[in-house]
Amino acid sequence: VVLQVTGKSIYGEDLYRPGMLYAVALYSAHAHARIVSIDISGALEAPGVVDVITAADVPFNRYGFTHQDQPVLAEDRVRYLGDALAVVAATELKAAREAVKRIKVQYEALPSVHHPLAAMDPGATAVHGDSNVAGHFTINRGDVDRGFASADIVIEESYATPKVEHCHLEPHVALAELEPDGKVVIWSSTSRPFAYAGHLGKVLKLPMTAFQIKTPAVGGGFGGKNRIVMEPWVALLAMRTGRPVKMTYTREEEFFASTVRHGYTMEYRTGLMKDGAIVARQVKIISDSGAYADQGETTLKKAAVHAAGPYNIPNIRVEAYLVYTNNIVGGAMRGFGVPQVCFACESHMDSLAARIGMDPAQFRLKNLFGEEAVIATGQRISSGPMRRTLEKALATAGPLEESSPGKRKGRGMACMFYPSGSTAQANPTAGVIKVSHDGTATVFVGAVDEGQGSNTVLAQIVAEELGIPFESVRMVTADTELTPYDAGTGASRVTYVAGNALKKAAARARAILAEAAAQLLGVDDTALITARNGRVFLSSDPGRFVEVAQAAWHSERVMGRPVVVTDSYNPSTTDFEEITGSGTPFEAYNFATQVADVEVDTETGEVDMNRVVAVHDCGRAINPMLVEGQVQGGVVMGMGYALTEEIWEERESGRVLNDSFTDYLVPIAANTPGRIDVVMLEEEVAKGPFGAKGVGEPTTLPTAPAVTNAIFAAVGVRIYDLPANPEKVLANLRARHKDD
């Protein structure tokens, strides 16, 4: 962290190697076309050009998380404007850019499809195979039809969310270089080095250990650095030329060639009793996957699990569809499908409360998870903190302040539940810890610190368990050769999963140190020995101690047993059952409520976010400052989702029209909320390391619906599709006045 704030961190773009080449890609000129021919001869002859690759040079031109539908370089067909056809490597970046223009491609244009509903039409142009339905997933709990039949009131609404970009400040970057033995070292700005090595191995037809994926400092990810992009290109070019090859995405490429958060359309239908009890809920989700499936299916499953919200609903049906289009590709992004359904569900809840004339908080409390709850998949979970986040949020918020002149103030709220760890699959982390005889620990763990501070948290966990100062822990992380397997940074899993793995390993190391200390202290029973502040001592008599360094030295140099240990952790989950979608997709869940106070300018439609109260159950906060930072960042990201962010795709081509920070409005420091009250509800979770859970993604989930609910409270305008930008708010205000 000190390195980051003092500017000493070495990011991917800082890497330089003598003789390094620069790579630039040529992208499709069509949203959908057959490739008739590619002529690279002009580029090869261009000044400074050393190599050009096309699909013909890719050993196995197919990859993907679930669908294996994506080529490394487009072969016979382009499916969206982000499909790359060729990559040039030249001695200068400028030369590579110029050379790309000399590549001649002959296309045969095909009809393209850009709206997911249209794409689902049986007669629609197929992006892949016969049907554009790339995935279909159902969850059934109880009997939703009988539930609706028994309801006093049934209300149905539709919501939609836009595609948004991750906007990690550091774009994707990778540098590939060959070692003398032929190993390809790839420095990549990634969140999932092991997944990258697996995918690289597949497409380049080599064992994954033919590659060493290393991470320099990573300047943000938010799920956007989850899958290979330029890595196979630079690897291939380095292997062909024998020279280091580097590529950095432009901001434009971040928008049109890498993934974005999926746009969802969501139909919510809820059956209520007159007292406000929800008896049935049906949700239909349609996700625009774009040209490839990427993580569309896994995000959709996570969305489906959480779609009905943190409410006791006996009868639930969720139906989710992933649909191919010729658009930009949706992928993992902070919240992994749940920001979309959280917006829809919590707006819908607010709307239901209004329709039946109940206070939104009371309506939620009526249905909210209690100490225990059964979620849509049938899993019984501990959910005690859920209600307390809502109660705490309301208590913290206090009375709403008066509006400024010409503006209307309103308060909204939203609840959420969200898990730590990946969906219904083994997602282990293993760690190795070495205690040197200077009393320091070196930790080997595959997790990536993307800037969120996970290295700090993991080092704290090891220090605490080993009883040594935080400064005595050195982290070696995120390197597919040097660190053991880790499922990647994502799914708010690092503190929980990697933290547990390292806590277990540290306990093993402590046991070895205790044996050495017992010998030095003349004690038989190591159970009597504990460690803290760099000392290993008798619990009953802290004056009898040895330094951790002495114990480590004694173990290594006298007993002949160097202190090096390993352990791993994997949340216990089960996969979904085929028909019902039942299962235990996650081991531990987080809960949160956010309350937003906004002020709407009824003249301009502009919404000021005066204040957000964010109450998050994070288990034990290992590092409260980092948790607070996560919440602040999550709220600001949620604010962008609520009010300004939206990728504009040209209707006929899917072309991104606002592919820069000039036109795409991500919140900047100047327009963050006036005040963010972060409240950590520290209720320790039994299985978490020191009671901790992950907190990264949940922080952004409730913000957007809290804001739009606050807009409704302020001016009576219900926003059904994000963002609630001034044009939309104003148009709704005017429409509402017309109605009046």
Add this chain to the structure above:
Amino acid sequence: VVLQVTGKSIYGEDLYRPGMLYAVALYSAHAHARIVSIDISGALEAPGVVDVITAADVPFNRYGFTHQDQPVLAEDRVRYLGDALAVVAATELKAAREAVKRIKVQYEALPSVHHPLAAMDPGATAVHGDSNVAGHFTINRGDVDRGFASADIVIEESYATPKVEHCHLEPHVALAELEPDGKVVIWSSTSRPFAYAGHLGKVLKLPMTAFQIKTPAVGGGFGGKNRIVMEPWVALLAMRTGRPVKMTYTREEEFFASTVRHGYTMEYRTGLMKDGAIVARQVKIISDSGAYADQGETTLKKAAVHAAGPYNIPNIRVEAYLVYTNNIVGGAMRGFGVPQVCFACESHMDSLAARIGMDPAQFRLKNLFGEEAVIATGQRISSGPMRRTLEKALATAGPLEESSPGKRKGRGMACMFYPSGSTAQANPTAGVIKVSHDGTATVFVGAVDEGQGSNTVLAQIVAEELGIPFESVRMVTADTELTPYDAGTGASRVTYVAGNALKKAAARARAILAEAAAQLLGVDDTALITARNGRVFLSSDPGRFVEVAQAAWHSERVMGRPVVVTDSYNPSTTDFEEITGSGTPFEAYNFATQVADVEVDTETGEVDMNRVVAVHDCGRAINPMLVEGQVQGGVVMGMGYALTEEIWEERESGRVLNDSFTDYLVPIAANTPGRIDVVMLEEEVAKGPFGAKGVGEPTTLPTAPAVTNAIFAAVGVRIYDLPANPEKVLANLRARHKDD
């Protein structure tokens, strides 16, 4: 290995960093003097100079293995011509060399002492403290005085060995560079990275983990790269300047500033019965330590343990003295004190046989270790192969060929025993093994491959134990941050100790793979499962198998248990008892006999080595080609020791007069023995990995005495001090003719 023969290995001298500085040291002009003042101002102003350090810049200016007597840079006194006083860092090597000349040192000369016997005189000038006796070590077995009293004959002889240089083709080299977080990375051509980190931490007053010692390819060591030399200098300069700093020793510095093999003078007194049975042996060893103790004490202990030779002698006394002089410093070198005593003991044995008129082989067999033996320290050892190496060597040698005209042919022999592992102290190695889901293993081990091929052998051991192809093993070695503790490459310990550690770890990994395979194959009992050739299968039905890759994937991705394991090995030894020198200094011993056929030119005194038969007990030869290479190399090194190698020190100053390969005659390819018959006596040792023992050092021990014994057999000249160069042989021949 492929990298070495194709020239792709990156050695220290190949390392280059942008902005790198070059360091050059200023050495003492006196063998012994007080330093009155050092003026570096002229050097600091010289072109290209960035920094100059002296003793004043060293945080803690004392280090050493046992004596803590050596300064990083001489402070108030210089004790030999190899003491450095200042180090210059400049942008060019030439500039640094020029600048060194501008440093002005005022000395006050002190009397110096250069002969160890003179140095032992109570009135001698003291190099350190009051006495020049830096160490004294005794072993007593039985009652040596009573033994001599009971003997029919008592014979006493004196032997001496010269100082010789390691002559690793790659000189010492180190490059230090700072990481952004302040860690100092030092690429060093060392055999013992962990010892380096410890010493660096001490002299720079930082935790050892403030440094990361990494090894590039190492071009030979032979014990010469066992202790820090320029590492503290380049580290300090890098920390001060913030720039990478590199230093490479010149060949001259290798001779006068780094360590050499100690010169020993040895008195052997043996009591015999008429039938040839040895009843008592007394050995007195005096070792010239030079200006510092370095590893003089530990080498002397190893020499003392082996001084009486592999013979059943009921009464033994060994007295050994380490003596400071103002000479070049003795240190570790292949054989660690034992080449000296092996030469003396085996020459003495030959001489005894001649004096009592017995055949040298018969005399040895009369006294040689049997299936079991008790060595001088009282340790009972398994020694079955000892006799068989002698018998096999004689059988292999066959009849001696006829001499060429004008030359006289003779055959000599020598036996030896020598252990695998360090002397009487914990010397563990720990390893970490990770099995990736492509079925490959990555091995983390601290041992250094100095060119002898230990990485190959260790990879073979892991491959065999895991049941995967050799090509599927990747080695990450010799890095104080990335690999767990290892006591260093030396003491012929790597195959035995590191091999055992990795074999144990690999067995753990195999057990995890077996659990995964059992689940996949539907088998309950993992004991029924074995692994070979990349497959994990049912022992009873090899057709029922899964690939190691599948098992690893299943364990990691389905069972959630990434395959990463650790284990360690430490030979069980005890320290010497204070008075008697009793103890179990080593766990496993090797045995060997070499027979040399030489031809002596009686006109010139030149000795041709026609043939060596080298029979070495190496346990199971993991890699026979590497064992054969070790034996060939050891024999050639022994040939240099026997015939040509000797550092000439100027009597009044200790100045090395032959500090180049022009004047110092190390054998080159053109004058290796005419024929070397390598015979591996593969008797598996119970505790060795797959029955293997170390073989590196033993190979060179018997060569010199076998050669000098052959000279005696040829021309009746006994060589009491090495080398048997033509001048010495001729002078002896002439003296003998005069006597006749």
